[in-house]
Amino acid sequence: MLTSVNRICFTFVRCKHKLDYSKVPKLVDSELLEQHVRGSGPGGQATNKTSNCVVLKHLPTGIVIKCHESRSLDQNRKKARSLLVTKLDNLINKENSVEAQAKLLDNKKTTEMERKRQKRQALKNEWKTRENLID
Amino acid sequence: MFRTLVRRCVQTQCKRLSKLSDLSHVERRSLSANASTTGGNSKPETVEDMLKLWFKRFSDAQVYEPLESIANILASTLNSNKIATVYQERDRKLSTVEMKNIIEMCKKRLQRMPIQYVIGQWDFRELTLKLRPPVFIPRPETEILVELALNDIKSRDVTCILEPCCGSGAISLALLNLLPGLKAVACDKSSKACELTEENASDLKLSGRLEVQQCAIGDIELKNKFDLIISNPPYVLSKDMMDLQAEILLFEDLEALDGGLDGLDVVRDILGVATTYLNRSGKLFLEVDPSHPELIANLLTGSPSLGLKFERSHKDFNGVARFVEIIKT
Numbered sequence: 471m472l473t474s475v476n477r478i479c480f481t482f483v484r485c486k487h488k489l490d491y492s493k494v495p496k497l498v499d500s501e502l503l504e505q506h507v508r509g510s511g512p513g514g515q516a517t518n519k520t521s522n523c524v525v526l527k528h529l530p531t532g533i534v535i536k537c538h539e540s541r542s543l544d545q546n547r548k549k550a551r552s553l554l555v556t557k558l559d560n561l562i563n564k565e566n567s568v569e570a571q572a573k574l575l576d577n578k579k580t581t582e583m584e585r586k587r588q589k590r591q592a593l594k595n596e597w598k599t600r601e602n603l604i605d
Numbered sequence: 606m607f608r609t610l611v612r613r614c615v616q617t618q619c620k621r622l623s624k625l626s627d628l629s630h631v632e633r634r635s636l637s638a639n640a641s642t643t644g645g646n647s648k649p650e651t652v653e654d655m656l657k658l659w660f661k662r663f664s665d666a667q668v669y670e671p672l673e674s675i676a677n678i679l680a681s682t683l684n685s686n687k688i689a690t691v692y693q694e695r696d697r698k699l700s701t702v703e704m705k706n707i708i709e710m711c712k713k714r715l716q717r718m719p720i721q722y723v724i725g726q727w728d729f730r731e732l733t734l735k736l737r738p739p740v741f742i743p744r745p746e747t748e749i750l751v752e753l754a755l756n757d758i759k760s761r762d763v764t765c766i767l768e769p770c771c772g773s774g775a776i777s778l779a780l781l782n783l784l785p786g787l788k789a790v791a792c793d794k795s796s797k798a799c800e801l802t803e804e805n806a807s808d809l810k811l812s813g814r815l816e817v818q819q820c821a822i823g824d825i826e827l828k829n830k831f832d833l834i835i836s837n838p839p840y841v842l843s844k845d846m847m848d849l850q851a852e853i854l855l856f857e858d859l860e861a862l863d864g865g866l867d868g869l870d871v872v873r874d875i876l877g878v879a880t881t882y883l884n885r886s887g888k889l890f891l892e893v894d895p896s897h898p899e900l901i902a903n904l905l906t907g908s909p910s911l912g913l914k915f916e917r918s919h920k921d922f923n924g925v926a927r928f929v930e931i932i933k934t
Contacts, residue, residue, distance in 0.1 A: 504922070505922075513744075513746060513923050514921070514927060515839070515841055515862050516841055516848075517850070518719050518721075518744070518850055518853055520673045520720055522745050539687055540687060541677075542729060542731070542748065543745035543748045543749075544730040544731070544748045545728065545730070545731070
């Protein structure tokens with residue numbers, strides 16, 4: 471019982487991994503221009519269209535996000551907003567943006583794995599020379 | 606001791622490596638064999654083959670939204686509700702059964718069946734709803750109507766809502782899904798619509814808080830009063846009915862769209878229901894034709910006996926006045 475609790479705590483700490491969200495910019499509604507590519511026509515009940523493309527423009531920076539990932543208009547609007555936040559975060563906070571932080575962590579992991587792999591390789595080569603197995 | 610351990614490690618690794626190289630060899634061979642059979646004009650096998658083939662066939666037959674149609678059919682075959690999946694898995698080979706299903710669905714689309722009926726479902730806000738002919742397919746504009754009501758409900762105390770003309774149940778279910786303390790009564794005169802609403806409610810595990818009644822809006826009899834009434838009633842003007850898309854005319858229940866000469870036949874009934882069943886300072890939210898907000902405002906000022914006051918109209922995402930907000934005085 472005790473060990474399982476310990477393990478849960480351990481994974482929790484590991485997952486949290488020091489991503490700093492404090493600098494992520496907040497969207498201001500008055501700075502956004504949302505448009506919908508639904509073409510002309512009466513709309514509402516009189517139209518049956520499947521595309522729900524949302525185009526979101528951030529007026530101060532001119533960044534434009536286009537999202538037609540989902541079949542639901544609401545989900546596309548929310549996704550467009552979250553994509554815009556990520557872009558703004560990268561633009562304003564550069565190496566301190568959440569995405570950059572996550573990338574850095576990921577890079578650290580890969581270099582660590584690479585280091586371990588090279589160590590194993592060195593050991594293998596050493597063993598081969600020792601046993602005269604060089605081909 | 607250490608040396609033997611290392612040796613064993615290296616040996617197993619070598620074995621694994623040799624296995625891997627064998628496997629990749631086999632794979633490579635099968636891939637090249639594939640490439641030679643799919644090249645040229647042979648039978649379609651992959652997702653991409655079907656996408657290209659049916660895009661062309663739909664375009665030739667002048668089916669509306671040809672690319673979206675086949676992409677949605679393929680996405681549903683791949684058990685996904687996102688078109689992006691189709692492009693991610695474009696090299697996937699389709700089984701004979703899958704092929705048969707796709708062709709079956711494409712044939713329905715060729716007959717102009719709306720894509721939402723062809724694949725049997727569609728998304729509305731956070732929900733995926735089951736849809737089948739002839740029950741009205743929820744439109745994206747109505748997602749905005751739900752948002753208007755949602756903002757209102759959050760700003761005051763609302764425990765029970767009424768939805769006349771519920772169709773597939775989209776509005777009630779979207780609100781119940783977001784607000785765990787809310788209860789709703791939905792009604793529709795079509796038995797097929799009521800059945801579908803109940804089915805969707807039980808699929809989404811929301812049936813405990815939703816009561817469905819089959820009756821015409823004019824004959825409705827309810828035990829209690831409501832804090833909010835919301836509806837997307839039939840509002841298309843009779844003169845506009847003949848200009849509808851073939852998809853709508855052929856497959857959707859036209860009674861769910863036809864609002865009579867001025868498009869307000871059912872809206873007037875709902876105003877009557879609001880007079881009787883809305884609590885004081887309760888609100889009524891309606892989706893209507895762009896010509897309606899002004900007419901409704903005049904109608905309400907002209908008949909003070911209704912006890913309803915026109916609060917304001919709201920625009921949809923095309924900048925058209927599509928929604929009205931009415932308050933009980």
